Amino acid sequence: MNNNGDLVISLDFELLWGVFDKVDWREKREYFQNTRKVIPAILRLFEKYEISCTWAMVGMLFNENWDDWNQNIPDVLPEYENRKLSAYSFGKSIQSKETEELCFAPDLIKQIKETPGQEIGTHTYSHFYCLEPGQSIESFNSDLKMAWKIAKNLGFELKSLVFPRNQYNKEYLEICKQNDLIAVRTNPENWYWKDPQYDTLLQKVFRTGDAFFGLNDKPYSDVPEIHTGISGQRASRFFRPHSGETFQDKIRLQRIISEMEAAAKHNQIYHLWWHPHNFGNNPEKSLYELEIILRHFGTCREKYNFESLNMYGITKREIMKYE
16 A cells, blocks of 8 residues: 555546436536536546546547437447446437537547546446346447547547446456456445435435534555455545535535544545536536635645555555555
């Protein structure tokens, strides 16, 4: 274990592909337009505070347009029992020029690539749900191969994966290994993060409460090998978006700062994650809160030699320990 402690940030970059089964895209145009604008602003803050980050991207975002999307369909598709979860059925139903900015982002990916310290990871090609009835190992493998292919065509080698909707499936880690992935984000160990495919009301209540109250128990020291050649990097805290409730937002932000400082003091890892689209409703306030966090990271770096690493950076360091 490093003697300095580390802040790890991973972002689940999805645009419409992450929520198409939950929202009407016509009502969310401004939301995702704000998301597109906020990503360059996030990158500027990362560069200003020298922050490394893993951007776990839905592979469909790499396409330029619907013509590309139609050409890049994997050989084996998931056959979800809930057909509303199929990105392919949805994509075929909304194809028009006006929806392309909600579904594709090669220009933003280029900006991310050009910013120091940023890793391009994968969130699967189609926002693949690994615990939903109807999907299979074969369709997951086909999905990852397409994610690899389209990323490689643009000069990226994928090393880190985040399972969509945190549907961590250990049975699929061998497929991850076969597709050259070496780092996977895993879920917090609390019971209310178990079985995320069900996402019960009680789980939601406890996850919300945990954002405001509790012990500083989210930092950790161990980066276990969860499968041969793959490190498991546990998520610590979801950075909830600005709500507009002043008192609640202050407590929520202070909880993150307190946990991060605890990690710095005790030479531990603090893994913060969110979706860029979480900033879509209140972009200015959300960016303001992010800068508060990053500014405090700078203080921890000066006081405790706290470092910023992306998921690949953490795994590479762990591998070097044993060589």
